Amino acid sequence: MRITQICVGCGHCKVFCPSDAIETCGVSRINDKCIECGKCKGYCAIGAITEEP
Amino acid sequence: MKVAVIGGGLGGLLSGAALAREHDVHVFERLDIYGGRFTNLPYKGFQLSTGALHMIPEGPTGPLALLLKQVGAKVDIVRCKPDACLMKKDNTQISFYNFRELLSSSAQAKIPALFMKMLIQKKGTVADMVWNDPEWLALSDSCCGWALSTTSKDTPAAEASGILKHVIGGGPGKYNTPGVPMGGCKAVVDALAGVIEANGGRITLNSKVDSVLVEDGKAKGVSVNGEKIAADIIISDIGHKLTSELYDAGLLNPKYAAVLKKVRPSAGIKICLAAEEPLVGHGGVLFTPYTQRINGMDEVTHIDPSLAPEGMHLTMSHQAMRSSDVQNEIKLGLQDLKHMFPDKKYSVLLVQSYRDDWPVNRIASGFDLGNLAPVKNLYVVGDGAKGKGYIEVEGVASGVMNMLDMLKKAS
Numbered sequence: 001m002r003i004t005q006i007c008v009g010c011g012h013c014k015v016f017c018p019s020d021a022i023e024t025c026g027v028s029r030i031n032d033k034c035i036e037c038g039k040c041k042g043y044c045a046i047g048a049i050t051e052e053p
Numbered sequence: 054m055k056v057a058v059i060g061g062g063l064g065g066l067l068s069g070a071a072l073a074r075e076h077d078v079h080v081f082e083r084l085d086i087y088g089g090r091f092t093n094l095p096y097k098g099f100q101l102s103t104g105a106l107h108m109i110p111e112g113p114t115g116p117l118a119l120l121l122k123q124v125g126a127k128v129d130i131v132r133c134k135p136d137a138c139l140m141k142k143d144n145t146q147i148s149f150y151n152f153r154e155l156l157s158s159s160a161q162a163k164i165p166a167l168f169m170k171m172l173i174q175k176k177g178t179v180a181d182m183v184w185n186d187p188e189w190l191a192l193s194d195s196c197c198g199w200a201l202s203t204t205s206k207d208t209p210a211a212e213a214s215g216i217l218k219h220v221i222g223g224g225p226g227k228y229n230t231p232g233v234p235m236g237g238c239k240a241v242v243d244a245l246a247g248v249i250e251a252n253g254g255r256i257t258l259n260s261k262v263d264s265v266l267v268e269d270g271k272a273k274g275v276s277v278n279g280e281k282i283a284a285d286i287i288i289s290d291i292g293h294k295l296t297s298e299l300y301d302a303g304l305l306n307p308k309y310a311a312v313l314k315k316v317r318p319s320a321g322i323k324i325c326l327a328a329e330e331p332l333v334g335h336g337g338v339l340f341t342p343y344t345q346r347i348n349g350m351d352e353v354t355h356i357d358p359s360l361a362p363e364g365m366h367l368t369m370s371h372q373a374m375r376s377s378d379v380q381n382e383i384k385l386g387l388q389d390l391k392h393m394f395p396d397k398k399y400s401v402l403l404v405q406s407y408r409d410d411w412p413v414n415r416i417a418s419g420f421d422l423g424n425l426a427p428v429k430n431l432y433v434v435g436d437g438a439k440g441k442g443y444i445e446v447e448g449v450a451s452g453v454m455n456m457l458d459m460l461k462k463a464s
Contacts, residue, residue, distance in 0.1 A: 026380045
């Protein structure tokens with residue numbers, strides 16, 4: 001999973017991430033705890049999360 | 054009639070609930086959740102929010118409460134007491150109604166003239182209205198920033214004047230002051246979704262509307278995930294700009310296209326805090342005129358303790374974004390909190406920023422474009438199509454009421 005540059009930092013993805021793999025402060029970043037479940041993508045308000053590397 | 058609603062935010066759900074009794078309503082929501090920027094985000098036992106700070110600006114007597122009642126959505130909205138306080142430079146608080154205490158005698162002398170201007174001034178900005186006086190600007194920036202995510206310099210005086218009239222409402226003792234929906238924002242959108250579904254309407258999640266189908270200048274339906282769905286009326290809750298991208302650009306009249314290019318969203322930052330001991334100390338709004346960035350705070354767990362784990366408080370600050378350097382804006386906000394509560398223990402649960410395509414308002418307050426799109430049978434609701442002179446969700450409700458009036462007249 002990757003968060004693209006259009007992220008605004010609303011924090012939806014962080015809240016719904018089951019593995020605490022997202023840090024949010026201004027923008028969001030996925031850290032190495034990510035288990036690639038893809039849940040964050042469904043909650044991203046602006047389509048900023050992609051499965052592409 | 055068949056009604057297709059694009060977007061399940063507050064405006065879309067209010068519209069759907071209002072129309073579901075008499076029409077076949079289908080709400081299409083792109084995300085896994087409905088509610089847009091007006092629902093809860095459960096996190097570590099707290100009910101954070103997607104946008105709004107679990108407050109309804111005019112409480113149980115404003116347009117949102119009225120519309121909820123009209124559509125049969127049962128929500129318990131509890132008026133905040135005190136409704137608002139001001140934080141002084143020494144970090145103590147006074148009632149908002151004692152704001153004179155914060156002003157020098159020369160600034161106090163301007164009060165009668167200012168009240169007159171607030172009631173009648175139609176031109177210029179709030180900054181003009183307060184003579185760009187630094188003492189008054191501190192107060193007006195705090196109010197504009199908290200309520201609208203704008204500064205005094207970019208808030209039209211007419212909008213502020215309209216808001217004041219609506220808040221003053223029925224006169225002393227009958228002010229339309231803030232309230233908290235019990236259960237938070239989600240209680241409101243869940244009640245609306247319940248009304249839609251109870252009347253045979255549908256809300257489909259994970260459904261992205263790709264385009265509005267137009268024939269001979271009239272909207273005839275929507276394409277959802279590639280499937281064409283016919284509708285007589287289309288109501289969009291995704292703002293004027295994104296809505297305009299769903300139909301042929303050739304349908305845009307030059308005036309509307311020019312306005313769309315000109316309007317700007319308003320941006321803001323919310324900092325969500327967890328605290329065992331209260332920080333704000335009451336359930337009303339705490340305006341903070343003497344900070345670097347934070348405009349105001351609330352601690353709604355004094356009214357609805359279920360929004361935090363037992364024995365904890367959920368405290369939220371809000372600030373208008375004053376520059377595009379979001380990291381610096383957040384840093385200044387966090388510094389403000391340290392300065393305001395130097396001896397208090399709290400932890401930052403989440404910092405949320407709202408800008409660009411997910412802003413506080415898709416069009417800054419006072420510049421809303423109304424409900425009409427340049428395609429017949431297509432209406433826009435939500436932020437960017439708010440009624441004039443209302444704060445945030447009250448404006449959304451007022452805009453939906455305006456749209457419903459238009460529909461009635463059209464039929």
